[in-house]
Amino acid sequence: MRGLFEALPPTVEVALVTTAPQPRFIVRPTTDRQALLKGVDLLAPDSGAGRFVESLNEATQRIERDKSETAPIIITVGTTSGDTNVMERDVQQMVKRLQTKPTTVHAVVLSGGVGRTASGGGNQTQVGIAVTEMTGGRYESINSGSRLATLLPELGQQVAKAASQQGRQYRITVERPASASGDLGKISASARSGLALVALTMDGRIR
DSSP: OHHHHHHSOTTSOEEEEEOSSSOEEEEEEESOHHHHHHHHTTOOOOSSOOOHHHHHHHHHHHHHHOOSSOOOEEEEEEESSSOOOOOHHHHHHHHHHHHHTTOEEEEEEESSBTTBOOTTHHHHHHHHHHHHHHHTOOEEEESOGGGHHHHHHHHHHHHHHHHHHHTTOOOOOOOOOTTOOSSOOOOOOOOOTTOOOOOOOSSSOOO
16 A cells, blocks of 8 residues: 555545455545545554445445535555445446546455355356446456555556546547437547657556
8 A cells, every 4th residue: 555655646636445344544545645645544443344335335425515626536446355235326326427527447356255155156257347348448357366465556657647648638629519410420539740649548558
């Protein structure tokens, strides 16, 4: 976790949320890296199963309520233990929210768990793969907790790169004349002399 936070630009606002026995804030959204690093020291094992899907659903709900022009990024880490009772309507609602606002989700799922059976593991895997593919994020299935030590800083670097590019984004709105009809043709864009057009996206997500 320390490596993840240290890889992020100081201007990126970050929150730290645990998922067991239910989603709860350890550090609320802040750019204070010292507060986040202190939050890491508060993390401890919990006997309850992590709420992988529930925590994702709550995160998208908070994003939906935020009316600012942002492109949020979620990094979620869970295991294949827990989340045995997942409501289909909750998953559908979460997907709808992710489609509405350009949110990118990166998911890490650790197979099994110490002293626990892999109950409900299919839910975490299916939802994790689905939301990362839909949002252009990264899905990682790992078998050893030690992999987190290198994987989380990698994700931090990936988020830092995306944040740098998103900071230079411009929204272009294209509207046809009221009298136009028929299928919408191809849309292209070019930059004036001295500027470079790096990427053009339809949803604002930087892949």
